């Protein structure tokens with residue numbers, strides 16, 4: 272549905288050149304929710320803006336719904352953009368227009384007939400749950416309600432693709448959840464393909480079928496959300512995974528324990544979360560597991576747990592215990608390193 276092939280984007284300013292995108296290729300399939308996650312400056316905004324050519328790539332091609340946007344004339348591009356809705360962190364509503372007008376005016380400007388405008392505005396305001404606020408002005412709405420108006424405005428063009436540029440980043444956690452639920456509903460019920468960018472793991476965890484991790488203008492890892500985050504390969508991906516578990520154990524404790532066995536991080540996926548694999552370790556081997564910290568979350572609806580455990584015992588027994596845990600489908604990571612926040616985490 273969205274095919275980005277070998278996209279590069281170089282900004283040239285007085286300060287010099289910035290390679291914001293370096294040979295990025297992505298393929299977003301019809302009907303899926305695809306998330307791009309990365310820290311500040313990774314190139315996410317530049318990437319999503321290249322999809323509707325708000326930003327023109329320095330090289331590479333952009334195809335949306337089979338049409339190569341990079342080869343269209345200005346007029347053709349305007350038409351093609353109507354199939355690509357976009358929502359933003361800052362909502363971008365007209366302050367002096369009502370909720371109804373915010374949706375109706377852009378339709379009017381593109382020549383949609385009057386009776387159809389009314390039909391569409393009412394249809395999409397109902398879908399986002401804001402019909403009763405149609406005469407309100409943006410200043411009278413909460414952040415979540417403003418984002419709902421922006422979503423209705425995007426949907427009113429009946430796009431096949433919705434781009435979301437950090438749409439929940441300015442919202443509180445409860446409102447974020449509600450907006451993510453709405454995006455899921457739009458994806459399922461209207462069949463709209465969604466490409467979103469975010470720096471928040473829970474956005475990816477909750478709604479994305481597939482994910483790409485960006486760092487320094489490059490996609491460093493991509494695949495099914497569950498696969499990428501349960502077996503992270505790249506340092507940045509590991510940092511994102513560790514950020515959801517936040518094992519906050521003091522260095523003093525780690526230093527005092529590390530000579531009497533091994534400190535490991537165990538990750539449990541799906542049904543293995545429910546199995547007491549760790550309890551068997553102390554029965555089967557001369558190893559005494561001591562849980563230093565633990566957390567269970569969800570990844571695309573599947574339980575995903577992490578325990579920071581001190582496996583106290585002689586090296587051969589600890590090794591056997593680790594092999595046993597691996598056989599049971601538990602991910603085991605050893606070596607304790609510092610992360611950027613100077614908290615010690617297994618890498």
Ligand SMILES: Nc1ncnc2c1ncn2[C@@H]1O[C@H](COP(=O)(O)OP(=O)(O)OP(=O)(O)O)[C@@H](O)[C@H]1O
Nearest residue numbers: 282284289291309310311312313314315316317318
């Ligand atoms: N118009 C521009 N001119 C010059 N450099 C730019 C421009 N836009 C982005 N950049 C640079 O390109 C790089 C990627 O920026 P981009 O905004 O795409 O990253 P991001 O991952 O979206 O981060 P953030 O969430 O902080 O916006 C950064 O180094 C940024 O300073």
